[in-house]
Amino acid sequence: MSATYTNAHSYLDNTGDDPAVRAKLVVGDNDFHSVTEKVCGVVERPQPKIWWVVFAISSSLTLVLLATIAYLITTGIGVWGLMVPVGWGYAIVNFVFWVGIGHAGTLISAILFLLRQRWRTSINRFAEGMTIIAVVCAGIFPGIHVGRVWVAYWMAPIPNQMSMWPNFRSPLLWDVFAVGTYATVSLLFWYMGMIPDLATLRDRAKTKIRFYAYGILSLGWRSSNRHWHRFEFAYLLLAALATPLVLSVHSVVSFDFAVSIMPGWHTTIFPPYFVAGAIFSGFAMVVTLVIPVRKIYGLEEIITARHLENMAKIMLATSMMVGFAYSTEFFVAWYSGNTYEAFTFMNRAFGPYAWAYWTMVTCNVLVPQFFWFKRFRTKTVLLWIASVLINVGMWFERFVIVVSSLSRDYLPTSWGYYRPSIIDILTFLGSFGLFFTLFLLFIRFLPIVGMAEVKGVMPQAHLDRPGHRGHGDYHGDIGGAEVLS
């Protein structure tokens, strides 16, 4: 029967629809050993040429970032294109952009875990790594925006002899806590999930440095029954704790705008709308990165066509949510009868920033419509192009929100047109350099696929047996804890 539904173009194609059969999540002739070989090989073998080329470019761009930051700090915020009335420009746009990208990882590792989506195992490590790195990039921007960076620690509520405290009523301070908490929990979750795989790398180490480095990182993991038991329990607990964080971070980021009384910012749908947008952009970035990586390192049998297809579907769903929020905002701007609100939305669509608005709508709402068709979800080139466009669109979404509202507020005499300075643009490009540099280092030194988890969803783990259909990721007979019901 399955032949009716799966098209047998290639053994790599596991995107069949047969409802009676759960798709294989690792295709080809793989067993536990071959998965270990493939994933560890990424770290153990010399890196391909392309790695060095990209690393050279991205680390140079990182230097650009450092240089522009140094210039900014020594000179002042005036080097940016900020002006009256647009007091928030690229820095905040970039901050929200990067934080948004940092949403896919924890969503995949926590929420999809609780929802028993076993396919997450192949991509969660990768996405979590991307998440941490994106949050690092995000953190830079508000950090350098404070002007006197040497007193940035004032954002933390540290008791001091001046009795000086941060303004707890400011959503910008809530951001410090929200993003700080998120970064901490994501890092813990990422690291903890990696311990068994780090131990695998340790056990395969051929040099002393490797052995000790991975040995220290793997915290004495021996893969004993007791280790696994505690590991799984801790994983479940962290997943439960991380789940609300996935929603809270971008909700708090949305508060930066929505608590103000700026038309186009103050609207109650902002928190869930920002969260949907963040997940949307996060998945787009995962797709953008994972397509070349799986090709270069030959991981197509582990990060399969089905994984890409599922991510395309999530992007379609979140794109529709974002589009839904755009239209609701537009409708209510009219329905509210508020002149300023209605003006802001007409101004976005037809004013001086209309080019940015329609870029946003095209990339975020129209482009993902192609994902209704399977061809676009499974052709990696098309999927990759679409994911890049979505990244562009999501950056423009934040640009539209920040700049179009500020540039034309209540008082026409104070209207203006914001243009980024060259330093703005270089800083933004530089943040991509940092992102890719850290990401390449992650690929170079750490296991980019959760081997232990992937093995748990392979047929060899016998999860298809009755009584083994539970959470599916760890439970069952991994680590010798098999109990037949």
Add this chain to the structure above:
Amino acid sequence: MQGNVLDITTENRHLNGVMRPALIICAVMAVIGFGGALFLANTTEHGIEYLLETYLVSFAFFLAISLGGLFFVLLQHCTRAGWSVVVRRVAEAVAANVWVMAALAVPVVYGIHHLYHWADAGAAAHDPLLAAKAGFLNPSFFIIRLVIYFLVWGVMASFLLRTSVAQDASGDPKLTLRMERLSAPGMILFALTINFAAFDILMSLDPHWFSTIFGVYYFSVSIVAFLAVMPKILYALQMRGVLPNAITVEHYHDFGKLLFGFNVFWAYIAFSQYMLIWYANIPEETEWFLKRQTGEWATVSLILIFGHFVLPFLLLVSRVIKRRPLLLAITGGYVAAMCWVDVYWLVIPEFSPGVARFGLLDVLCFLGMNGVFSAALVLRMRRHSVIAEKDPRLEESLAFENA
């Protein structure tokens, strides 16, 4: 295929006669409820107006339950869910009850001039804000929209139920594919309709007020209300010997988890709406919350915070209740009651500022609607098997366990 999977043909899968007592109870509830409410309304001053108002509360509440069911079924197809197959038919029946809600919408339309200030043609003459919205908020367009919503919901629910029932006979997996494929665009229709329905039926009670999240708020009410009543329905079926082994503690556990999660989601949405309006402190928005924190309504607001969020959170966070069907059914019933209070809190302050005049009329009206809704559900479920008998993922659902 698998050794110890339950053979579904050994289960009692039909409501043959076992629901007769329940039907009688429903009929009695409906008659006493609606009859008593009408009698009470006719004999008291402003009684008919009060009745219309509380009728809208119960209408929006039961509508929320069926829309939650519709969302649930659509979601199961969109995600190709396996765990929920054994309970999906019941959810399909709950969703199809949206047709009953369409019939029950008639009194709302009848009472439009009392319930909706904007329906009063004279009001717009003195109110430029209403005059500006008159193109949208006017009785005939309102009724047209209601008809469209109910057609969209009803057609989707009937399609999902009928296709699923057709599969009971044929076992054709293509029907599953068909439902999966149509559920994705169905989800978009659902989002648009529930959003605007919430604006129309509930938000426009105060035609000056607006909140972009309001549709999402009503959606959260609907999914929580549905998940809250499902364990009760399943438990009632099992108590009468229907599907005694097919529905296991694992399915209850999952409903408990979803109820916990979506109840937190409700709180998140409610908090987002309140926080942003409170913080910005613009009179045209705060007036809506001011009504709800003045006089007795302040108490109702506190009841919602502690009774709808804090207590269910504490009850459902551990697995103790989630894995005990009776306790979960009771907890779910309690959460559903809180959902009703929530809708009450959305509607009544618009008519009764400062005074939460909860009384016999509200109870009778609720009972009456409950009788009609439950009877319709039982009658619908009697027509076919209460389980999707030949769903390709049935075995997966029967065998699944929460680890």
